[in-house]
Amino acid sequence: MEETISLQELFKVIKKRLALIICTFVLAVTIAGIISYFFLTPIYQASTQILINQKESDQNQFNSQDIDTNLQLINTYNVIIKSPVILSKVIDNLNLNMTPDLLNKKITVNSEQNSQVINVSVEDTESQKAVDIANMTADVFQEEIQSLMNVDNVIVLSPAINVNDMSPVKPNPILNMAIGAVIGLMLGFGLTFLLEYLDTTVKTEQDIEELLELPILGLISPISYKKIKKPKESISPNRKRGSKHV
Structure with missing residues (x-):
């Protein structure tokens, strides 16, 4: 109850x-x-995909162990893409007014599960700039990875494209x-x-009962007071005003 x-x-x-x-x-x-x-300022996102493989000359000896090795190297490639070596050249090629650290915050790198495909996503307040940075990052990485990791089979699967009706992601x-x-x-x-x-004011009889811990014996209903007009004193026609009744 x-x-x-x-x-x-x-x-x-x-x-x-x-x-x-x-x-x-x-x-x-x-x-x-x-x-x-x-x-809030709209933020646009552009993405590109990169495929990293072994040297073409080693394809005849390609086996499952090589695939596992390549998969383990994906994390290394992700770090290299966002390294100052790559980002500094991206800034120089595009004449960007920012530091590698600031550009690093705009770029997100991840890889598909159990694959050698790397997704590079760039966020910027300008859609065209986001597309340019994503494509340039993929191009610079494709050039520099040959000397850094002895990998010469880097393919850009899908470059970033700017469309007219691109919607902001944020x-x-x-x-x-x-x-x-x-x-x-x-x-x-x-x-x-x-x-x-x-609110500690007392409004109802239940509030009084709870406050005093005493039972309620009775209630007084509210009384409305109305102005009662007194009837005017009637004057007898046989009685003259000002005359005294004897």
């Missing part, structure tokens, strides 16, 4: 401050949408607004229960 009463009181508190919860929900979603659409307004909605609801419920906890 106590749990049912507690649950009923919980719903009463929510219903009592439902307007506050709705306001915080709408406000949080609106703020998230405005920031996402008007204040920010994601829908996701941000969904997060804002969750935060708004949490904030609304939190304020609701906080205000209810801080």
Whole structure:
């Protein structure tokens, strides 16, 4: 019985401050949408794929052990692509106004599972610049890896291409607004229960009973007082004004 009463009181508190919860929900979603659409800078992404293989002269002796060796070297190739040796030449070739460390933060390198294909992704505020950096990184790596790792069979499978309707990958307004909605609801419920906890005023007879721990013996109904107009004193026609009655 106590749990049912507690649950009923919980719903009463929510219903009592439902307007506050709705306001915080709408406000949080609106703020998230405005920031996402008007204040955050769009970020575009361009990707290219690179295939790394052994020397062509060694293809006749290619076996499963060589494949395992190549797979183990993929992590090394990932590090080399983002190394200053490669990135410095990318900056020089494209005349970029940035340092290798800053360019390193724009590039993401990963490899497909159990394959010798490396994905190079570049994020930038300009779509064309992201495409140029991705393609140039693949070209420089293709040239430098021959002397660094004695690998001369590097093929660019799919170069990055800039399309007219390229959509930014960041920010994601829908996701941000969904997060804002969750935060708004949490904030609304939190304020609701906080205000209810801080409200110590006595409003009902149940509050008095809980506060004094005494049973209620009776209630006084509210009385409304209305102005009662006094009837005007009637004057007899046989009685003259100002005359005294004897």
